[in-house]
Amino acid sequence: MTAPAVPQTAPPADLRAELLDCLQVNLAWLARTEYGVSPLVLGARLEFTPRDDGPGRLPTVEAATGTHVERTAAALGLSLTDRHTLPPRTGTLPAGPGTAYVIADAYHLPWVPYHGHAHMDHSFLFCRDSSGLAVVRDGYHNDTPYGPARPGAWTLTEGELAEALPDGARVYRVTRAGVPQDGIEVVPATAAAVESYVHAYREHPDREEALARLTLETWLLARARRLHAARRAAGGTAPAVEEHLTAWGKLAEQTFLAHRRVQRGRPEPAGPLERLAELLQADARVFTAPSPAWEAAPVTAGAGTATAGSPDTDTLRTAVAEEAAAVLRVPAAELLAGRALTEIPGFGSFRMVDIVERIEERLDIEFDAADLVPENLHDLDGLRRITARAHRETP
Known part of the structure; x- marks a missing residue:
């Protein structure tokens, strides 16, 4: 799998991929590059409509794949035509003019971090270059437990394409169908x-x-x-x-x-x-609201905060900094000098949890569940405070 040497494989600068899910983003890429439609039309309507996923199943706001794709296409003013189901083990995608929108299992797609880790529906764009080689484009942007997903384009051999689609795929051609969704609406x-x-x-x-x-x-x-x-x-x-x-x-x-x-x-x-x-x-x-109407209620760190300058403060702060630095791959001295964790590329919920677990293991402590709120976990001193509290309370 290599980067393709064909034109128009870079996502548009205003795709806003970080705001779109893995099914929306590639329809939005097509709509933007071929019809000039802003991806932000997909945010016009905000509602909370969880669906019942069956007896014994938890409700979910995640729409079924087919429904979600149809709604996304309609909002972008697109129509999904020439629908084709690729049977398992077929090994190739049907030839056709232009670009196809494809849905397959992310577990088998070698360019996404879910490859070999998690089964889920995932979309990509497919075409062939002038020499007939398979080219996939995927605008998905997300940080996952298995690594980052970032927009890109890749050339696949026929063998790689076959390996990526062992369970088949759903293939669509996309055309302009009407006017993109307009207006802004919030359904309480x-x-x-x-x-x-x-x-x-x-x-x-x-x-x-x-x-x-x-x-x-x-x-x-x-x-x-x-x-x-x-x-x-x-x-x-x-x-x-x-x-x-x-x-x-x-x-x-x-x-x-x-x-x-x-x-x-x-x-x-x-x-x-x-x-x-x-x-x-x-x-x-x-x-x-026409003016600010709501503010997040503050979450306090709780009583018993270690006092700056106490005998164990510097030792604990250094230990916390060293574990955070190991996870974020920066020098511990930068954190000790005051660099915020949130300023470091790659810091997020996955790395935050890694830091917590490394501190517990190194110091043989267990954080109080009530202390594990983001307000305590986004900076070195917040981590040091709850570490000091857990250190005192550990038998």
Whole structure:
């Protein structure tokens, strides 16, 4: 698999791939380059409409693949035509003019970090260059537990293409069909819908399963709200909206951390579900208010903070800095000198959890679940404070 030497394989500068999911992004790439449609039209409507995924299954805001693709195409003013299902083990994609939109299993796609790790529907664009070689383009942009996904284009041999599609694929041709979605709308989440959704996750007996799913849910919800904010932002983003988006991002981090803790047999941190309900109910107020209407409630670090200058402060601070530096691959001296963790490329929820686990292992401590909130985990001194507290309380 190599980078292709064909024109127009770079994504447009205004694709805003970081705001789009793996099915939206490549339809948006086609719409932008071939028809001049802004990808931000996909954020015009914000709503909370979880669906029942069947008996015993948790509700989800993730639409079924077919429904999601159809809605995305319609919002972009596109039509999906000439639909073709590639049978398993066929080994190649059908010839045809122009570019095809393809959905296959990410587990087998060698250019995405999910390759060999996780099964899920994933899209890409497919065409052949002037010499007949297979060219795939994928605009997906995300940080995953298996590494970063970034937009790009690759040339595949026929053998590599066959290996990438052992389970077949869904192939579509895309044409212009009408006018892209216009206007901006927020459909307020009803109290009943929020309570039913949160209750299902709170009462699910398998906590690891519930938190694994909730991690994806909060990521999808946070991304949808960033996309909606970008669609509205022609006149600038209000401070209350910025704070609201930050709170959604912190919730996604906190939920992922809770999932990892339960995976390791540790107590489940409290708070994510209550915070989820608050943020869902605040969406309509924040996004439709003519002036700042809501601020994230502060989360305190709690009592018992180590005092600067106490005998163990410097030792603990150095240990915390060394473990954070090892995860982020920067010199510990930079962190000790005051460089913020959030300024370091690659810092995010996955690295944050790695740092927490390394500190616990090195110092043979266990953080209190109540301390594991993003407000305590985004800077060195916050980590040092909760480390000192856990160090004192560990038998």
